[in-house]
Amino acid sequence: MKLRPFEKISSNQLNSGLNLVIADGLSAEAMVVFTSGTFLTAMAIHMGATNLQLGILAALPTFTTMFQLLAIWLVQRFNNRKVVTTVFNFLARLPLIAIGIIPFIFTGGTTVQVLIILLFFQHIFGDIGGAAWNSWMKDLIPGERLGSFFSHRSRMAQTLNVMLSLATAIGIDYVKSHYPQNEILTYNILFMLGGILGMVSVGLLLRTPEPKAQAINDKLFTLFGKPLKNKNFRSLLIFNSFWAFALNLATPFFAVYMMKTLGLPVAYIIGLGIAGQLSSIISIKLWGRYSDKFSNKNIVSICGPLYVACIIAYAIVPANNVTTALTLLAIIHILSGIATAGINLALSNIGIKLAPNSEAIAYISTKNMLVAFTSTIAPMIGGLLADFFASHPLNWSVQWHGMHLQLLNLQGWSYFFVIGGLLALLSLRLLNKVKEQGEINQYRMVAQMRVKLRSKLRANLGRRVTDGLYYPSVVVKRNVVRVLNAERSLRRSA
Known part of the structure; x- marks a missing residue:
């Protein structure tokens, strides 16, 4: 195991390194399944979290992205991305293990406030390590294989996500049915297991080779300003920030809406998520191939409107008819899985592609931080306004010859789905200003x-x-x- 960067990486070292990166992705994905998403939301709701606290939990992963600025300084200071990545990923796993062991040490258990504080530090350390990792992967993975490699890695990670999510949902429902007093303890054990699997990810990264990067001599804030002066990259920043704001006004509350408004059990929500994951797994290979062959921008322009339609469609899901609701939600999840597979892959790749090799960490971190700022504001606004919209429903119906047809029924979270979808649709117009090499x-x-x-x-x-x-x-x-x-x-x- 060599911690110092290699001057030149052989073909065998590259292939071995790429396999380790895939294995790292699988262990990290398992960690994410157990410690975030629907399971985290269910845990917080069971602990009595308010709408504002749910908004804060949804905003944490993006709010802490601003700390990636520190990653630029660390890489500039030590010029060793492997060490920066592994050290901070190690620190990021400790709060997850702490959440898991608290009930075994303190009789009071974990509170929502403690959960938020520990996850705050987990995301800070994870974002610093993630910024260094992005720059590392930019130099390690050949440009012509970028789309196909990450689509393959994502497909394997999503397959694992589906299997673990299903098994975990069945386990949680069993505990709720037979041992309801141990539900919170079950979530704590998931956090402990997730932290341990995250440590496995750190070990895999330690064995992955790092190509030597060009030294960065500019001052920190000079580096931070360069992406803003680059006209093309600035256009990408504007689009991505606006898009992220629109999406995060609605998407963090999908699970909350299905639990609170529709009254669906966790197993149903996980099942719908699995349907979306499966459609994503099937389609991502296609998007990866077309990403390398055509351009990432074209993929976003095709998948974006489809995803916007899925967001708005949440507003028409009936709360008083479970069969109809589940049918519509299944269609929405399948279509959104296809769309998000292309969007996530394309937006990640286009940022890496447009960033100069010598300053990739500055460009990618600047993009992540600005996108994080807008992504953080959106769910917090949603959490603050949720109670207002809940008490101000909007109904629009037509009555003709004794027939009553309801055209619109907005209340609570439905407002955010419509507003977020329309804002996302408007943001797609900003994509036209971004120029990408190989675009057709x-x-x-x-x-x-x-x-x-x-x-x-x-x-x-x-x-x-x-x-x-x-x-x-x-x-x-x-x-x-x-x-x-x-x-x-x-x-x-x-």
């Missing part, structure tokens, strides 16, 4: 995707189907000619 016209990308799909269909058109029937030859010829003509047209326009 969006319609050409969609056309090529259609041609590829038709090519696959063409390969099966003349084959015998399982029941012994054949496709008519005239239909085969007509479809083959259409696909070939489309391919020739695209090649001429390229």
